[in-house]
Amino acid sequence: MADYVVHRTIVREDLDAGRSAELRRLGVATVSEAQARRGLLDPAIRPLKTGLAVAGPAVTVEMPAGDNLMLHAAIELLEAGDMLVVTTWPPSLHGVFGDLLAEACHWRGVAGVVLDAGVRDVAAIRSLGLPVWARAIYAGGAQKHEGGRVNVPVTAGGAAVAPGDFVLADDDGVVCVPRRDVDTVIRRGEERAAREQQTRTRLRAGALSLDLSNLRPVLEQAGVRYVDAPYGG
DSSP, X not given: OOOOEEOOOOOOOTTHHHHHHHHHHHOHHHHHHHTTTOSBOOTTOEESSSSOOEEEEEEEEEEETTBOHHHHHXXXXXXXXXXEEEEEESOOOOXXXXXXXXXXXXXXXXXXEEEEEEEOOHHHHHHHTOOEEEEEEOXXXXXXXXXXXXXXXXXXXXXXXXTTOEEEEETTEEEEEOGGGHHHHHHHHHHHHHHHHHHHHHHHTTOOHHHHTTOHHXXXXXXXXXXXXXXXX
């Protein structure tokens, strides 16, 4: 028999709400750079509604393609501030998440939902206000017959996500930050954001990015030449 299992709990800590807020403030691009560009999910996983930023510890679901029985099992375990992360085997675009599951997540205070699969009932979900990122919008729904796994390590959008890891999603995509690294990543992200603010100030004062980033020698090493005449002149 396949190892179908539901782990009822994930690691949660009192500091998690503050960590999630800091990740949201920094954003996906800065956080991914702060952890050496690791943890980014496939850019095909996009938000249903732009302008949102959410983060929180991951509740993971791994289930058969076209069957969302394990999603229903996972709903019971969700707590306010969690990120629900769903993947299927084999990969699938079935609309495994719709308006009723969205209602269940919304009223449990879920921060957001990330689907390496399809979503449907999009208008209703947008109206509800639940932040959802998905690989596809597809009306083809799901059955509810087969077992799977909840709160085990999964691969979603090509990235490893363990239960309790932090997942951040905004208009730039989705990134996973391992729980063991989150405080270090936040610190590095804050340092990067401070440097970027200094650069922004200098750009507004007329400085050139070529000089601020010392890129002129790089252009020279790359063999780029400047010609003080129009093309073809």
